[in-house]
Amino acid sequence: MKKFIALLMAAAMLMALVACGNTSTNNGGNDTGDTTGDSAGDGTVTIKIGGIGPLTGDAAVYGVATQLGAQVAVDEINAMDSNIKFEYDFQDDTNVAETAVSAYNTLKDWDVDIIYGCTTTQPCITIAGETFADRYFQLTPSASSTDVTAGKDNMFQMCFTDPNQGVTAADYISEHQLGTKIGIIYNNGDAYSTGIAEAFIAHAGEVGLEVVATETFPNDKNTDYNVQLNACKDAGADLVFLPIYYTPASLILAQANAMGYAPTFFGADGMDGILTMEGFDASLAEGLMLMTPFNADATDDATVNFVESYKKLSGDVTPNQFAADGYDCIYAIYAALQTIDGLADMDHEALCDAMIAAFTSPDFSIDGLTGSGMTWSANGEISKDPVVVVIQDGAYVTM
Amino acid sequence: MTAMKQARRLRKTTVNSFINYAIVIVAFIAVQILVGQDMISNSMQSMLVPVCCYIVMAVSLNLTVGILGELSLGHAGFMSLGAFSGIIVSTALKDVVTADPLRLLIAMLVGAVMGGIGGVIVGLPVLRLRGDYLAIVTLAFGEIIKNVIMVLYVGIDGDGLHMATKEANLVLAEDGVAIIKGPMGAVGVTKISSFTAGLVLILITLFVVQNLVDSRAGRAILSLRDNRIAAESCGINVTKYKLMAFVASAVLAGAAGALYGLNYSSTVASKFDFNTSILVLVYVVLGGLGSIRGSIIAAAVLTLLPEMSFMRSSSLKDYRMLLYAVILILVMLVTNNPTLRGVINMVSKKFKGSKKQEGGAAQ
Numbered sequence: 001m002k003k004f005i006a007l008l009m010a011a012a013m014l015m016a017l018v019a020c021g022n023t024s025t026n027n028g029g030n031d032t033g034d035t036t037g038d039s040a041g042d043g044t045v046t047i048k049i050g051g052i053g054p055l056t057g058d059a060a061v062y063g064v065a066t067q068l069g070a071q072v073a074v075d076e077i078n079a080m081d082s083n084i085k086f087e088y089d090f091q092d093d094t095n096v097a098e099t100a101v102s103a104y105n106t107l108k109d110w111d112v113d114i115i116y117g118c119t120t121t122q123p124c125i126t127i128a129g130e131t132f133a134d135r136y137f138q139l140t141p142s143a144s145s146t147d148v149t150a151g152k153d154n155m156f157q158m159c160f161t162d163p164n165q166g167v168t169a170a171d172y173i174s175e176h177q178l179g180t181k182i183g184i185i186y187n188n189g190d191a192y193s194t195g196i197a198e199a200f201i202a203h204a205g206e207v208g209l210e211v212v213a214t215e216t217f218p219n220d221k222n223t224d225y226n227v228q229l230n231a232c233k234d235a236g237a238d239l240v241f242l243p244i245y246y247t248p249a250s251l252i253l254a255q256a257n258a259m260g261y262a263p264t265f266f267g268a269d270g271m272d273g274i275l276t277m278e279g280f281d282a283s284l285a286e287g288l289m290l291m292t293p294f295n296a297d298a299t300d301d302a303t304v305n306f307v308e309s310y311k312k313l314s315g316d317v318t319p320n321q322f323a324a325d326g327y328d329c330i331y332a333i334y335a336a337l338q339t340i341d342g343l344a345d346m347d348h349e350a351l352c353d354a355m356i357a358a359f360t361s362p363d364f365s366i367d368g369l370t371g372s373g374m375t376w377s378a379n380g381e382i383s384k385d386p387v388v389v390v391i392q393d394g395a396y397v398t399m
Numbered sequence: 400m401t402a403m404k405q406a407r408r409l410r411k412t413t414v415n416s417f418i419n420y421a422i423v424i425v426a427f428i429a430v431q432i433l434v435g436q437d438m439i440s441n442s443m444q445s446m447l448v449p450v451c452c453y454i455v456m457a458v459s460l461n462l463t464v465g466i467l468g469e470l471s472l473g474h475a476g477f478m479s480l481g482a483f484s485g486i487i488v489s490t491a492l493k494d495v496v497t498a499d500p501l502r503l504l505i506a507m508l509v510g511a512v513m514g515g516i517g518g519v520i521v522g523l524p525v526l527r528l529r530g531d532y533l534a535i536v537t538l539a540f541g542e543i544i545k546n547v548i549m550v551l552y553v554g555i556d557g558d559g560l561h562m563a564t565k566e567a568n569l570v571l572a573e574d575g576v577a578i579i580k581g582p583m584g585a586v587g588v589t590k591i592s593s594f595t596a597g598l599v600l601i602l603i604t605l606f607v608v609q610n611l612v613d614s615r616a617g618r619a620i621l622s623l624r625d626n627r628i629a630a631e632s633c634g635i636n637v638t639k640y641k642l643m644a645f646v647a648s649a650v651l652a653g654a655a656g657a658l659y660g661l662n663y664s665s666t667v668a669s670k671f672d673f674n675t676s677i678l679v680l681v682y683v684v685l686g687g688l689g690s691i692r693g694s695i696i697a698a699a700v701l702t703l704l705p706e707m708s709f710m711r712s713s714s715l716k717d718y719r720m721l722l723y724a725v726i727l728i729l730v731m732l733v734t735n736n737p738t739l740r741g742v743i744n745m746v747s748k749k750f751k752g753s754k755k756q757e758g759g760a761a762q
Contacts, residue, residue: 056720091711092719096670097663098449102706105442122667125586129664147586189549191583198566218546
């Protein structure tokens with residue numbers, strides 16, 4: 001019996017491998033000589049954009065936001081009277097590098113032209129290495145580590161880098177005299193949190209801030225922050241910097257409130273989303289300051305239209321900054337494509353070089369939801385103005 | 400009569416072993432031919448090395464769980480040790496050993512040694528105890544390794560290796576590079592793993608595990624699983640044989656880890672968490688405890704399944720992980736369904752004539 005099943009499964013395995021082989025030949029011959037555009041007579045060029053991000057697992061909320069944010073932009077552009085059309089596919093990477101590589105290769109089998117993603121830093125570093133070797137242009141909405149872009153000319157970011165956020169936060173706190181004795185609580189098992197915290201600590205001394213307590217926790221599943229809060233309280237911190245995601249931050253705010261500790265809390269962009277969190281008492285976040293490039297409560301036309309279209313796609317979920325970054329990514333790609341001549345005859349390698357040239361050209365600048373006059377440096381990092389908001393009456397108010 | 404029976408039995412285990420080698424080699428050749436003809440999609444090609452790693456992980460874990468009969472919940476910890484030590488060695492030797500296959504071999508050997516050291520440290524005290532202590536300690540071991548590597552910063556420059564637990568403390572010379580950066584993991588790794596190396600590692604694993612099981616030591620290990628008291632009363636050194644199986648399993652996991660780590664340009668410690676250990680355990684259990692061939696097939700099929708092109712097609716991709724879970728449950732139910740097993744038994748009896756069935760222990 002054992003042998004029978006074993007043979008059966010071995011046969012199934014081989015069949016499966018052969019079956020994949022067959023399906024791929026249908027899309028096949030994809031590595032050499034294919035061009036990006038289709039050959040429709042009216043001069044319309046179709047560009048295939050392949051997105052990668054976590055649609056399942058712990059980080060799914062970010063992946064889904066970037067997926068739908070970009071979808072809004074793709075739909076808008078395809079409805080326009082433009083000779084550039086997009087085809088868009090978004091593959092799940094479950095926030096694991098191994099799965100991301102498989103997702104990326106699935107997109108390659110689909111003849112992708114431009115990679116949009118990954119949403120999260122860790123898979124993005126791996127995929128950036130792959131796209132750099134294969135020569136695909138890649139733009140990430142939200143992978144913020146400097147390692148993502150380091151040494152890869154094809155890789156560009158829509159978000160701030162982590163060290164940049166840390167330095168900006170220190171500057172802002174010092175300039176506006178929000179506090180002098182700073183406590184920091186960060187997640188030392190997370191690259192994003194560690195990156196911001198270390199840059200902040202390194203820069204704080206230079207701008208006259210005294211870091212009196214540096215407290216850590218190992219992962220976002222941690223539930224008790226009384227030790228860290230007490231350490232900050234005992235050290236006399238009048239401002240606590242929280243470069244962490246909103247889930248642990250919500251617990252920190254609640255536990256600080258319970259122990260009667262009320263310093264100024266200051267967060268980074270990972271704090272965005274705290275007001276929409278289920279079961280969180282928004283009054284606890286009153287007075288919380290955070291840096292976010294996007295404010296869904298803003299009243300300008302672009303934001304209002306985006307929020308409306310996004311809610312239709314998402315089933316009435318308010319977009320966060322990940323969605324807005326994704327939306328801006330597609331428009332940045334679109335704007336760059338418009339500056340390129342002879343799109344229809346380009347393969348992905350030529351397109352990659354042309355896109356790099358377009359993004360780094362000195363007169364290339366994008367006005368989007370997350371900033372105006374956004375430009376990119378040759379190392380792929382974005383330059384835009386940071387926005388700090390404070391939560392008043394349960395809504396963001398730009399400071 | 401008895402002599403003949405014995406001869407046949409011996410031949411049967413040998414034949415079984417050779418069937419396993421044959422399955423692996425035939426699958427390898429078939430895949431190579433398909434790759435040569437450009438008939439395998441990019442996504443499947445990118446899965447080849449990880450599949451090899453998971454096969455080695457599953458077969459080696461089977462040695463501990465199925466053959467030794469001890470539960471290990473931290474097999475990914477050994478993989479992690481192998482992966483990160485392999486990455487460090489490979490990066491350090493980049494200019495000394497320029498041939499990629501040779502550097503991969505050295506990295507895998509170092510990974511294997513590190514896995515082995517981890518195995519001895521965990522096994523030596525714990526395997527002396529009775530009960531499920533190994534499960535608890537390996538569970539903790541996996542978490543400890545993960546958390547240690549998460550705060551570890553390792554770099555290399557002209558003066559050699561430097562280690563620190565804070566980024567600011569890692570001071571490197573001008574030409575230095577940081578290999579492991581705490582929670583960021585290892586970044587900028589040169590990818591040197593190959594499918595051929597994976598095949599060789601699987602064959603070595605099969606050779607080690609199958610020959611260990613068929614040896615005098617292997618019979619001692621099996622007797623420990625079936626009845627520890629009886630085995631001990633026959634003069635079998637319990638700790639020695641348990642340690643032998645457990646360390647062999649850790650060594651192989653370390654080598655698989657090195658192969659896995661050097662297949663990606665970046666690797667993070669949280670990849671090798673409890674979930675990965677359980678994933679490998681699932682391969683072993685679904686493949687059949689003690690069945691080497693089952694482990695190979697289960698690891699290959701279950702690793703490839705969620706990445707199949709039909710699972711990532713636009714109609715199914717939203718339900719990918721849901722479908723995967725359903726399939727896992729179905730496999731579990733079907734293989735344990737008495738009616739179905741009866742049917743399969745009847746069919747296989749017809750094939751084999753009146754030959755007696757093997758006992759359930761070997762399942």
